[in-house]
Amino acid sequence: MRLASAGLLAVAAALLASCATPQRDYRPDALTMMKRDFHARGIAKMDRLDEDNVQAVCNKYRDDPPQGVADKLQKEQLAAIKWPADGKLLGDWKAGERIAQNGRGMMWSDKSGDGGSCYNCHQIGPRESSFGTIGPSLYQFAKLRGYGADIQRYAYGKIYNAKAYSLCSQMPRFGHVGALTEQQMKDLTALLMDPASPVNQ
Amino acid sequence: MHQTRRTVTMGLLAVLGAALLGPARALAAWNKGAFEAKSAPDAMRALGVSNAEESKAIEIRAPEIAENGAVVPIDITSNIPSTTSISVFIEKNPFPYTGTFDFSQGSVPYVHLRVKIGESSPVRVVAAAGGKYYTSAKEVKVTIGGCGG
Amino acid sequence: MAEPMKIRATLQGDVADVRVLMAHPMETGQRKDAAGKLVPLHFIQTITAQLNGKTVFSADVSQAVSRNPVFAFKVKGAKAGDKLSITWQDNTGDKRTDEVVIRAGS
Amino acid sequence: MKRALVLGTLAVACAAAAQTPDPTAAEFDKFREIMEQDNPAELFEVKGEELWRARRGPKNASLEQCDLGLGPGVVKGAYAQMPRYFADADRVMDAEARIVHCMMTLQGFTYAELSKQPFSSLTRTPEPVSLVTYVAAQSRGMKLAAPQNHPKERATYETGKSIFFYRAGSFDFSCASCHGVDGQRIRTQPLPNFTKPEQAIRAVQGWPGYRMTGGVMHSLQWRMNDCFRQQRFPEPGYASETVSALLTYLTVNANGQVYRGPGIKR
Numbered sequence: 107m108r109l110a111s112a113g114l115l116a117v118a119a120a121l122l123a124s125c126a127t128p129q130r131d132y133r134p135d136a137l138t139m140m141k142r143d144f145h146a147r148g149i150a151k152m153d154r155l156d157e158d159n160v161q162a163v164c165n166k167y168r169d170d171p172p173q174g175v176a177d178k179l180q181k182e183q184l185a186a187i188k189w190p191a192d193g194k195l196l197g198d199w200k201a202g203e204r205i206a207q208n209g210r211g212m213m214w215s216d217k218s219g220d221g222g223s224c225y226n227c228h229q230i231g232p233r234e235s236s237f238g239t240i241g242p243s244l245y246q247f248a249k250l251r252g253y254g255a256d257i258q259r260y261a262y263g264k265i266y267n268a269k270a271y272s273l274c275s276q277m278p279r280f281g282h283v284g285a286l287t288e289q290q291m292k293d294l295t296a297l298l299m300d301p302a303s304p305v306n307q
Numbered sequence: 308m309h310q311t312r313r314t315v316t317m318g319l320l321a322v323l324g325a326a327l328l329g330p331a332r333a334l335a336a337w338n339k340g341a342f343e344a345k346s347a348p349d350a351m352r353a354l355g356v357s358n359a360e361e362s363k364a365i366e367i368r369a370p371e372i373a374e375n376g377a378v379v380p381i382d383i384t385s386n387i388p389s390t391t392s393i394s395v396f397i398e399k400n401p402f403p404y405t406g407t408f409d410f411s412q413g414s415v416p417y418v419h420l421r422v423k424i425g426e427s428s429p430v431r432v433v434a435a436a437g438g439k440y441y442t443s444a445k446e447v448k449v450t451i452g453g454c455g456g
Numbered sequence: 457m458a459e460p461m462k463i464r465a466t467l468q469g470d471v472a473d474v475r476v477l478m479a480h481p482m483e484t485g486q487r488k489d490a491a492g493k494l495v496p497l498h499f500i501q502t503i504t505a506q507l508n509g510k511t512v513f514s515a516d517v518s519q520a521v522s523r524n525p526v527f528a529f530k531v532k533g534a535k536a537g538d539k540l541s542i543t544w545q546d547n548t549g550d551k552r553t554d555e556v557v558i559r560a561g562s
Numbered sequence: 563m564k565r566a567l568v569l570g571t572l573a574v575a576c577a578a579a580a581q582t583p584d585p586t587a588a589e590f591d592k593f594r595e596i597m598e599q600d601n602p603a604e605l606f607e608v609k610g611e612e613l614w615r616a617r618r619g620p621k622n623a624s625l626e627q628c629d630l631g632l633g634p635g636v637v638k639g640a641y642a643q644m645p646r647y648f649a650d651a652d653r654v655m656d657a658e659a660r661i662v663h664c665m666m667t668l669q670g671f672t673y674a675e676l677s678k679q680p681f682s683s684l685t686r687t688p689e690p691v692s693l694v695t696y697v698a699a700q701s702r703g704m705k706l707a708a709p710q711n712h713p714k715e716r717a718t719y720e721t722g723k724s725i726f727f728y729r730a731g732s733f734d735f736s737c738a739s740c741h742g743v744d745g746q747r748i749r750t751q752p753l754p755n756f757t758k759p760e761q762a763i764r765a766v767q768g769w770p771g772y773r774m775t776g777g778v779m780h781s782l783q784w785r786m787n788d789c790f791r792q793q794r795f796p797e798p799g800y801a802s803e804t805v806s807a808l809l810t811y812l813t814v815n816a817n818g819q820v821y822r823g824p825g826i827k828r
Contacts, residue, residue, distance in 0.1 A: 130720070132717070132720040132721050132723065132724040133724045133728070135717070135720075135721045135724065136721050136722075136724035136725045136728060136807075137728070139721060139725070139803055139804050139807065140725065140728075140798075140804050142803075143798055143799045143802035143803060143804040143805075144790075144795070144796045144797060144798050144799065144804070145796060145797055145799065146796050146797075147796055147797040150731075150791075150794065150795060150796045150797065151796060152796050154730060154731040154732060154794065154795055154796055155730055155731075155795065155796065156730065157729075157730055160734070161729050161730050161734055164729055164734070165727070165728060165729055165730075165736075168727065169729075212731075212732040212733060212794045213791050213792060213794055214791055214796065214797055215791060219732075225749060226748045226749055227748070235450065236450045236749045236750050237749065238746070238747050238748045238749050238751075239745075239746050239747050240739075240740070240743075240746045240747075240748065240753075269734070276734075276735075276739050278732070278733035278734060278735075279734065283732045283733070285732060285733070337501045337502060337516050338516065342516075342518050370589055370590075370592070370593045371589055372586050372589050372590075373593075374589075374590040374593065374594070374774070374828050375774040375775060375828045377522060377523070377774050377775055377776075377777065378522045378523075378597070378774035378777075379522075380526075380593055380596050380597060382596075397520060400520055401486075402518060402519070402520065404518060405517065405518050405520045405521065406515055406516055406517035406518055406520075406521065407515065407516050408513070408514075408515045408529070409513065409514045409515065410513065410529075412510075412511050412512050412513070412514070413507065413510070413511075413512035413513070413531060413532050413533060414505075414512050414513040414529055414530055414531050414532060415471060415529070415530035415531075415532060417528075417529060417530050418515075418527065418528070418529050419475075419526070419527060419528035419529070419600075420517075420521060420525075420526070420527055421521070421522040421525065421526050421597075422520050422521055422522055423484070423520050423521075423522055424520075450586075450750060459605070459609070460605075460608065462604050462605055462608060475599075475600050477600060477601075477602050477604055477605055479602075479605045481684065481685075481777075482777075487684075489684075495684075522774075522777065523776075523777030524602035524605060524772075524777050526600045526602065528600065
């Protein structure tokens with residue numbers, strides 16, 4: 107009798123404990139562990155483990171930050187975009203296609219930024235059937251949205267810094283982190299925007 | 308007793324048969340000329356294959372789209388009576404002739420193999436049976452894959 | 457040095473279903489190593505299978521066969537307990553023979 | 563009657579088609595089975611077993627006294643019950659981390675030697691890779707049951723989960739960027755959602771795996787390393803707690819599902 111009730115109490119206590127303990131945040135443990143266990147290799151230095159202000163907010167809110175927080179940061183990211191000094195946003199779509207196909211860049215096995223990895227996540231040109239689906243289809247990008255200056259600017263800006271438009275987007279900030287050069291981003295913009303690009307056929 | 312004798316006789320017949328059909332291919336040297344040919348027709352010429360007749364009796368089982376061109380599985384069965392060998396040509400490979408499988412000395416005309424295919428290509432099979440050649444082909448597409456796995 | 461093959465030979469009626477895995481790099485002569493040097497051609501050229509010492513299947517193959525080759529074929533007139541051996545030889549003259557006992561089918 | 567049958571068959575066929583909207587993936591699956599039937603991974607299983615029994619290292623000992631969590635020398639079923647907490651190391655270890663630990667403690671190898679080139683190349687398969695292939699094969703057909711009894715096992719799961727969702731690096735990627743949503747793919751490669759139990763099995767299934775690309779044997783240690791590479795992170799230490807923690811999160815999510823043994827990967 108006594109034993110049984112002691113057992114019950116123990117169970118109740120355990121239940122209480124599990125309910126009452128607020129979900130502990132293990133992110134600090136994770137970061138401590140990673141900083142101890144990782145090492146720099148090639149171009150991938152240890153500072154890559156540190157969150158910047160955008161990553162910190164997205165991590166904290168699991169990619170769903172409060173509107174106000176997101177708006178403020180998005181504005182900052184947008185303001186930091188360096189637009190081409192010559193005012194031209196369109197390069198060579200053929201070069202853009204090559205950059206879109208190239209999945210290399212910024213890995214410890216790479217020397218620098220290199221490709222845009224675009225086909226990893228997006229459908230783009232009609233002739234490449236091996237495309238990913240993490241991002242939306244970009245096939246007929248300008249044909250559907252228009253060829254105007256505002257759309258050009260959006261395309262270039264999105265490639266430069268996707269977080270300026272959607273704070274916790276899964277798309278990298280190619281210009282912001284220096285993974286692609288201005289010319290490469292112009293070429294990619296042309297791939298999406300040039301009326302002669304197969305994307306718009 | 309009966310059984311043994313029959314086996315011996317059949318064995319003898321097989322040997323005789325092989326001798327009659329010309330030199331057993333297994334004894335021939337690895338055909339360097341055919342293996343180094345840069346096109347399937349050239350390779351076939353080097354092998355002495357001519358007038359191959361299209362045949363539905365050769366079954367080729369291979370993926371329509373290969374997950375990885377480095378390892379493409381192929382199953383080949385010849386339903387042509389008295390098939391003695393099967394040769395495989397991956398037409399778009401730099402050296403199309405991939406191999407010959409000889410069944411004449413005691414195996415069923417079936418083989419499973421895995422091959423490298425550099426780009427989308429027909430896989431052509433030539434079966435030798437009764438001194439004649441039969442052929443069939445199947446297209447295998449090779450695509451760029453993902454990064455994971 | 458050649459490493460052992462893994463051979464399975466299972467009876468289905470009087471036909472032995474033979475499946476073999478071979479450890480071999482099957483170098484095409486077109487691949488570059490880490491230092492950018494071409495790795496020389498190195499591949500299996502001939503394969504023979506013997507049932508109780510008598511050749512029953514043979515093949516000549518090229519470097520287009522995948523690395524660590526896999527083959528399957530069917531040998532006629534086999535019994536449980538028969539010995540099946542497989543030999544390969546490559547273009548460098550290296551060779552390897554392994555043998556299994558044919559198992560009754562399930 | 564016959565017509566009903568035909569209609570029934572059609573209905574089934576359509577249902578199947580609806581479930582696999584991607585014909586490419588269906589084609590891959592069909593031939594994946596054929597590939598699994600004769601898997602060169604078996605060559606490494608055999609080599610791993612030889613290595614397990616051989617007296618090696620400065621201490622000239624075999625690994626037959628290695629405790630994989632079910633007692634010294636018990637290999638059967640051990641892989642399906644890892645990662646787990648090991649008191650002698652006071653940490654949670656995945657199978658390969660444990661094998662490395664045994665090679666150090668029983669055979670006298672050093673971590674520096676074992677971690678120098680820990681992953682397979684075209685010309686070399688490291689011994690722990692063959693060993694873990696052998697060990698994994700001894701859990702073929704068993705249900706995954708990575709334990710969550712010890713407090714450190716539970717804490718390690720939570721830490722692993724946090725690592726899984728941690729976005730950082732040049733491209734702002736976390737593991738979840740690719741593996742946190744249903745039904746996506748990179749190029750033609752389907753991306754399982756590892757946060758869901760029925761898909762988490764795909765993090766474990768088929769590993770260690772014979773990789774068709776390059777024709778080499780790779781373990782989960784390699785897989786995690788290569789994910790971090792593509793995540794644009796710096797490199798995690800071989801057999802480190804970070805890797806074990808991530809594997810704990812993935813394996814526990816897949817607990818209860820049947821492990822089919824070493825596999826074959828694209």
